[in-house]
Amino acid sequence: MSDFGKGDTKWFTHDRFGMFIHWGLYSMPGRHEWIRNREEISNEDYEKYFERFNPDLFDPKAWARAAADAGMKYVVFTTKHHEGFCMFDSKYTDYKSTNTPCGRDLLREVVDAFRAEGLRIGLYHSLIDWHHPHFPIDILHPLRNHPDREKLNKTRDVAKYRQYLHNQTREILTNYGDIDIIWFDFSYPRANDGKGHKDWGSEKLVKLIRSIRPSIMINNRLDLPGAGDMVTPEQNTPDEPVRDEKGNPVVWEGCQTFSGSWGYHRDELTWKSEKQCIDMLINHVSRNGNLLMNVGPTSRGYIDDRAMSRLQAYARWMKYNSRSIYGCGKAPGEFPEPRDSRYTYNPETKRLYLHIMNWPFKHIHLHNLGGKAAYAQFLHDGSEVKMREAEADPQPSLDNATPQKAVTLDLPVVKPDVEVPVVELFLK
Numbered sequence: 131m132s133d134f135g136k137g138d139t140k141w142f143t144h145d146r147f148g149m150f151i152h153w154g155l156y157s158m159p160g161r162h163e164w165i166r167n168r169e170e171i172s173n174e175d176y177e178k179y180f181e182r183f184n185p186d187l188f189d190p191k192a193w194a195r196a197a198a199d200a201g202m203k204y205v206v207f208t209t210k211h212h213e214g215f216c217m218f219d220s221k222y223t224d225y226k227s228t229n230t231p232c233g234r235d236l237l238r239e240v241v242d243a244f245r246a247e248g249l250r251i252g253l254y255h256s257l258i259d260w261h262h263p264h265f266p267i268d269i270l271h272p273l274r275n276h277p278d279r280e281k282l283n284k285t286r287d288v289a290k291y292r293q294y295l296h297n298q299t300r301e302i303l304t305n306y307g308d309i310d311i312i313w314f315d316f317s318y319p320r321a322n323d324g325k326g327h328k329d330w331g332s333e334k335l336v337k338l339i340r341s342i343r344p345s346i347m348i349n350n351r352l353d354l355p356g357a358g359d360m361v362t363p364e365q366n367t368p369d370e371p372v373r374d375e376k377g378n379p380v381v382w383e384g385c386q387t388f389s390g391s392w393g394y395h396r397d398e399l400t401w402k403s404e405k406q407c408i409d410m411l412i413n414h415v416s417r418n419g420n421l422l423m424n425v426g427p428t429s430r431g432y433i434d435d436r437a438m439s440r441l442q443a444y445a446r447w448m449k450y451n452s453r454s455i456y457g458c459g460k461a462p463g464e465f466p467e468p469r470d471s472r473y474t475y476n477p478e479t480k481r482l483y484l485h486i487m488n489w490p491f492k493h494i495h496l497h498n499l500g501g502k503a504a505y506a507q508f509l510h511d512g513s514e515v516k517m518r519e520a521e522a523d524p525q526p527s528l529d530n531a532t533p534q535k536a537v538t539l540d541l542p543v544v545k546p547d548v549e550v551p552v553v554e555l556f557l558k
């Protein structure tokens with residue numbers, strides 16, 4: 131296997147929480163970023179959006195502040211999605227934001243604003259391109275059912291598209307300062323009519339990237355085993371830490387949406403509750419994962435209230451509870467999670483965090499913690515939570531007697547006013 135180098139993942143597994151931003155022309159129709167595929171829209175029919183793209187309320191500083199307040203430590207921004215439209219001033223195409231009424235290099239402004247808030251920068255770049263004249267029409271392409279498909283494909287040369295992909299990759303990695311993550315999307319080599327590492331020139335692409343920025347993290351969607359710094363499950367939360375084929379734990383990042391669509395979707399109704407969003411963050415970290423939570427700004431350039439209120443829910447929770455997220459991961463296997471709860475653990479401070487997702491009545495038994503915990507407190511207000519060790523000679527009839535080797539936490543009957551309360555346990 132070739133040596134593809136390794137990115138720096140140390141900051142990443144510490145920071146745990148990032149913001150994904152899907153923004154492009156598809157925010158105008160507002161019915162999913164796959165609209166060109168779903169509605170089989172040709173380049174010509176898609177022009178009406180290009181001609182009118184004008185995000186007059188775009189305020190990247192406000193986005194960056196919302197992300198920082200939510201506790202997010204990095205951003206991954208779409209430089210180009212499958213539609214092919216570039217959100218930056220590329221010299222290799224005219225199909226870019228600077229040529230629309232908008233007239234701005236949106237990537238530049240996003241990068242500057244998020245850096246100013248102290249966030250690291252990741253770039254999402256689509257491997258797929260439904261606009262480029264040399265991207266061969268395949269199973270996912272908007273023209274897949276075009277009667278002249280074969281004929282049209284005769285003039286398309288994937289080598290030319292590949293060159294474009296490599297040129298633009300070099301551009302976005304050299305013109306916008308230090309980039310920490312490059313997030314490619316995606317390969318589909320198994321379908322008859324798909325595309326994979328040969329089409330993208332993945333091997334050469336990785337070498338190019340490492341030559342520009344050796345420690346950058348590259349995701350795992352280039353169809354190149356051994357080349358990804360992180361695994362990227364989407365729209366589902368793994369129950370257990372993600373492992374490679376040999377069973378070794380890997381760095382992973384789940385990417386998730388508030389509503390099921392990545393791009394702005396006006397009529398989408400399946401928005402997750404604030405509680406679900408917070409549970410999701412805890413679930414990822416408790417299984418050694420990062421959470422990359424997506425927002426899809428409107429075509430006028432703001433994050434709508436539905437997304438904003440969920441970011442604010444993160445902000446409220448993270449303000450007091452982020453200690454159970456940053457620097458934390460899965461708890462040692464000897465401590466089984468109590469019902470309706472998730473642990474995270476910080477190996478440096480030796481603190482164990484109990485997230486109580488569903489409030490119980492008065493007690494929780496924590497198995498195998500007998501003799502191992504020195505102190506317990508709520509994280510949100512630093513108030514002590516009383517602990518009981520198992521008695522040497524327990525009375526079987528006593529309700530809630532602490533099981534052997536466990537400790538029992540005495541909890542207030544009324545749930546504290548925190549979406550998901552956290553108990554911080556100082557281990558001996």
Ligand code: GLC
Binds near residue numbers: 164315316364385
């Ligand atoms: C998918 C989709 C896409 C989205 C991405 C995020 O692969 O193609 O629209 O950008 O997932 O992970």
